[in-house]
Amino acid sequence: METATLIIVLVIALALFFDFTNGFHDTANAMATPIATGALKPKTAVLLAAVLNLVGAFLSTEVAQTISGGIINEEQISHDIFPEIILAGLIGAITWNMLTWLLGLPSSSSHALFGGLIGATIVGVGFTAVNFGVVMSKVILPAFIAPVTAGVIAFTATKLAYVLTRRYDSKPDGRDGFRFGQIFTSSLVALAHGTNDAQKTMGIITLLLITSGLQSASNPEPQTWVVFACAITIALGTYMGGWRIIRTLGKGLTEVKPAQGFSAEASTASTILASSALGFALSTTQVASGSVIGSGLGRRGSQVRWRTAGRIMVGWILTLPAAGAVGAAAALIVVWLPVWGVIIDAVLAVVIILFLFMRSRRDEVTASNAMSEVADSGRAVKVKRNPPPTRRQRALARDEARRVAAVEAAAKKAAKAAGRSENRPKDGGPR
Structure with missing residues (x-):
């Protein structure tokens, strides 16, 4: 009984650490653009x-119930082995999250979690324990549809933002206000x-x-202490900043202006909030990236x-497959060596985490150098105080220049004619 309790405690600790990595892994989705445009200072942005x-963690539990009661068929899994399966799945998710963080790659923490769990479950129990219908309908299909939907919304919003703020009189258009x-x-x-x-x-x-057996299957609602623990952990992870991925998104998929950033973020938020209400576990990273691409396509030039x-x-x-492979390997160790396998998996997880963290110290990225490196790259999100004129503004300027030139030419011609008339001798005067 004591061994089982220790395994449960270990799994909960790993789950909360995954939550922590999820926080700093996805900070860039909301804050890379406003930091780079100067709308928010780095530390202020991550604190906010x-x-x-x-x-937000307290507002809804629809997604939590989807994960706990949909993807895995719990009734087909022995209670004696299930904590170990979750442990293996979390190791797969954490490993992929840490690796992609080290590489500065904005990948999906959600899919890493799903992949790790699916891989571990297949090895530990079998294919029948995975509800592939739910995986397809609530994970894979939304992963394709959501970025496209967010991109279309961002494209439309960006077009609308530029139309509404367009000026034809060569005066400032006020788009810096989108900051x-x-x-x-x-x-x-x-x-x-x-x-x-x-x-x-x-x-x-x-x-x-x-x-x-510590909670009734008829009540999949997360317990209060679970909600508080997860909310606090993801908030702490978010405050860490995830500056490597912020730097990557700062260099960006496109050169984002404030109007584009406003449109992309509005599209991202609306898509994710709608998915939460419907119980779809979307990847924030994929939605945010789709929105940025849509906003880039929406701005002329x-x-x-x-x-x-x-x-x-x-x-x-x-x-999904990479995290699944690591989760499957960890589950294989547990299947071969039940008790010792848990210890080996836990030790390997700690070693992997420490190795990747120490490796990141060689080229540390912090709040003080993340945005400066982006600026030096020439790909940072920049806002020019005097933006270049639009084609319409250039055409109006050319027409105005022609009009002024015509008026000046007419004035010169009139002055020249007046000069000739003054020099002409009057009738009866000396010739």
């Missing part, structure tokens, strides 16, 4: 994101992230408690860096 993630709007929209994204991502860890812990987008998409594709 942390507070809003904390608040203030970014504070609101980035806050909304952070709040939406809390409502969606914190609940995934709640769902994992609830799943553990149900299969261990903007270029989307498709090579960067392609690398990010490859990471998305690899996330």
